[in-house]
Amino acid sequence: MRTARFWWIAVGYFCGSYVWYAVQVHQTKFLLDIGFSSSVGVWALGVVSLLGIPGQICLGHLSDRVGREWVWAIACFGFASCFAALVALKFWPIMPLVYLMVFTQGALGYGVTSVMGPVVLEIFQGKRYGSIFGTVMLAQLAGGAAGLWVTGQLYDLSGSYTVAFTVGIAVSLLSAIAIWQAAPRRVRAVAGQIHKIVSVA
DSSP states (O other): OOSHHHHHHHHHHHHHHHHHHHHHHHHHHHHHHTTOOHHHHHHHHHHHHHHHHHHHHHHHHHHHHHOHHHHHHHHHHHHHHHHHHHHHHHHSOOHHHHHHHHHIIIIIGGGGGGTHHHHHHHHHOSTTHHHHHHHHHHHHHHHHHHHHHHHHHHHHHHSSSHHHHHHHHHHHHHHHHHHHHHOGGGTSOOHHHHHHHHHHO
């Protein structure tokens, strides 16, 4: 806890969980509020989870080749794009934007879970890894609670999800920046980076 890397990871995980639950808990109500049927709302929530399965597998595999930071950034871009689509849906409630929101959230955003363990492991490998990872996950859990609560509060105060979803975009970007600052690539090279190093040598 005396290292900057630990706190950057904590910030990244807090923000990653914030955006995950901010959209997951509130997207159905939002879709209903802007005129979509309950079947569309349920379909969207279900397909997001379904897309998360291949998304996590593919992004996890990709992270072994290009590094954890890149995949975390891709996932955060997915969440930011999802929030942007939700903001746009208020003004243009059309199905293509719903499809975009679902795809970016599930196939990309849910990819954060594929690198949560490796990010911490590659920086703090050793006999204390379990306790360090468990402590970091407290920040992750706090982020999830904050995401759904703050989003609800912003909706209650403004009468709209626009501000809350815009905050979600900013928090997504902060999460990506935090994991880049933690920089697991500087502690342990992934397979793709080792190959490059060997080729140059």
